[in-house]
Amino acid sequence: MNKYMQLFQGTAFTSKTPTEIQILKDYLFCINTDGMIEKIVAPEDSEYQTLLDIYQDKDNFHQLAEGQYFLPGFVDLHVHAPQWAQSGTALDIPLHDWLHTYTFPLESKFSNLDFAKRVYDDVVSTLLANGTTTALYFATVHKEASILLAEICASKGQRGLVGKVVMDDPEGNPEYYRDADTHTALVDTEEFIIAVKELAKSTKQGVYPVVTPRFIPSCTDDGLAGLGKLAAKYDTYVQSHCSESDWAHSYVQDRYDKNDAFALNDFGLLRDKSVMAHCNFLDDQDVDLFAETGTAIAHCPISNAYFANSVIPVAHFHSKGVDIGLGSDISGGFSPSLFDNIRQAVISSRMLEDGVNPSLPAQDRGVPNSRLTVDEAFYLATAGGGESLSLPIGRIQENYVWDVQIIDTQLSSAKLPIFDEKEDLHDIFQKIMYLVRPEHIREVWVQGEKVHTR
Known part of the structure; x- marks a missing residue:
């Protein structure tokens, strides 16, 4: 199973339909050598812990910190x-x-x-x-x-x-x-x-x-x-x-x-x-x-x-x-x-x-x-x-490219107003949409390659 170029763990927001977002809470995102999302694994899936055991000590494993989220590029x-x-x-x-x-x-x-x-x-x-x-x-x-x-x-x-x-x-x-x-x-x-x-x-x-x-x-x-x-x-x-x-x-x-x-x-x-x-x-x-x-x-x-x-x-x-x-x-x-x-x-x-x-x-x-x-x-x-x-971009979804931005809502110099640890994730998404500035964008990845870090 040790076949993915990168493995990411964290919560992502992506469009499910033109009017509705999908929240992928604490999912695993498996990226192949072509920079594509080959597999997305939910915490309740049987292979979730197995993948963690294989990858979490490797250099190609990336776990988001508290208050960080994935958005599509x-x-x-x-x-x-x-x-x-x-x-x-x-x-x-x-x-x-x-x-x-x-x-x-x-x-x-x-x-x-x-x-x-x-x-x-x-x-x-x-x-x-x-x-x-x-x-x-x-x-x-x-x-x-x-x-x-x-x-x-x-x-x-x-x-x-x-x-x-x-x-x-x-x-x-x-x-x-x-x-x-x-x-x-x-x-x-x-x-x-x-x-x-x-x-x-x-x-x-x-x-x-x-x-x-x-x-x-x-x-x-x-x-x-x-x-x-x-x-x-x-x-x-x-x-x-x-x-x-x-x-x-x-x-x-x-x-x-x-x-x-x-x-x-x-x-x-x-x-x-x-x-x-x-x-x-x-x-x-x-x-x-x-x-x-x-x-x-x-x-x-x-x-x-x-x-x-x-x-x-x-x-x-x-x-x-x-x-x-x-x-x-x-x-x-x-x-x-x-x-x-x-x-x-x-x-x-x-x-x-x-x-x-x-x-x-x-x-x-x-x-x-x-x-x-x-x-x-x-x-x-x-x-x-x-x-x-007509390109497989703009979604965090299997068979789409891994184009993402990592948003940090807990940035010490510009913390977003999130005071409840159990705040609704869709409300957090809305705060990101309205309040994020460039300094909140900690990393940007295109086709599975890191192209920007702050």
């Missing part, structure tokens, strides 16, 4: 990696001004690989320290820097899905920051895909190339069509922004006389491996198309509060069969923590349900049945993200 479905360098800056100005005054000048600097390495090293390490074990990244238009980001994910042990951004329309992008032309954009994207697929062969936790039109306003029709063909040719993931704001949504309607979802689908960009960010202004036909094509939504609650002009009806979209996960949207979202986005997802949903205009009668003020519980928001950050990517 977070899955961040929308990160602008270069924008980490401007995170927390100028979120009080309009989106167009923010992009052209701050974001595009910053992203243009990533032609300098030394600068790119400094930022990308830091953002990957920071996300890991915040419990994010898988991240779906926008890079920049620069092929070499985008490959570098994938290499940094591979070396630091994070599961990275990375996209070289395409911005090939001279009329939609500043002269100093765009692809040289459509042909170059597509050639660079194909070379990027090939390079990352080669890197993936030697990366245990996986790295993946992602076809990445920034959004429709930045791309030509030929560019979008070419990217759709590349996604099909190499069976890659696809990511973009979709119906994020009043301006972006209206722009696409004016250009194509249809919504973003149908326009993107016309170019072959909605598929089972597609994740579209924001999606605040989808109508029911758009949502049905997402469900039909297997396209997932990256819900970015903090960023949406600044730039999306609305609150996305997550509960309604989810009820129609669309996979949804959470995204930090660094740096439209200021925080690298999905804990913060879990909290904001709950807050925003309550505001949508209750309404925000006090001059309206209560019955006219909000959208009924919109609220999310903290259990549901946690699902979005973990299992929902895994399902959106």
Whole structure:
């Protein structure tokens, strides 16, 4: 029986369903050499004590201390990696001004690989320290820097899905920051895909190339069509922004006389491996198309509060069969923590349900049945993200990867308010969701390998 690479003992919280968590109290988690959860053993199981007797004095046995808990690693479905360098800056100005005054000048600097390495090293390490074990990244238009980001994910042990951004329309992008032309954009994207697929062969936790039109306003029709063909040719993931704001949504309607979802689908960009960010202004036909094509939504609650002009009806979209996960949207979202986005997802949903205009009668003020519980928001950050990517991640469950964060609620400098030794474990889970900060995350494991310790 001495066959497991690692054996862990402790209490874990994981999503049982989209609305309910499962509490695994004092279980054993048996991890094989591939970093997968091969077996989960309950205290009442006959082999529980036998496994303890074999492993508990070994170096590969890990027992949680009192007040420590396992959570699945977070899955961040929308990160602008270069924008980490401007995170927390100028979120009080309009989106167009923010992009052209701050974001595009910053992203243009990533032609300098030394600068790119400094930022990308830091953002990957920071996300890991915040419990994010898988991240779906926008890079920049620069092929070499985008490959570098994938290499940094591979070396630091994070599961990275990375996209070289395409911005090939001279009329939609500043002269100093765009692809040289459509042909170059597509050639660079194909070379990027090939390079990352080669890197993936030697990366245990996986790295993946992602076809990445920034959004429709930045791309030509030929560019979008070419990217759709590349996604099909190499069976890659696809990511973009979709119906994020009043301006972006209206722009696409004016250009194509249809919504973003149908326009993107016309170019072959909605598929089972597609994740579209924001999606605040989808109508029911758009949502049905997402469900039909297997396209997932990256819900970015903090960023949406600044730039999306609305609150996305997550509960309604989810009820129609669309996979949804959470995204930090660094740096439209200021925080690298999905804990913060879990909290904001709950807050925003309550505001949508209750309404925000006090001059309206209560019955006219909000959208009924919109609220999310903290259990549901946690699902979005973990299992929902895994399902959106069709990967065995985001759950502490047999045949899933061992991607976990170890939370210490008894940290001397930031103890959580747990005063009853017999406090209900679900109440402790809720306190973790609302009160944990990065210093409470003592260790992070990806694919059975420790990648962060504090």
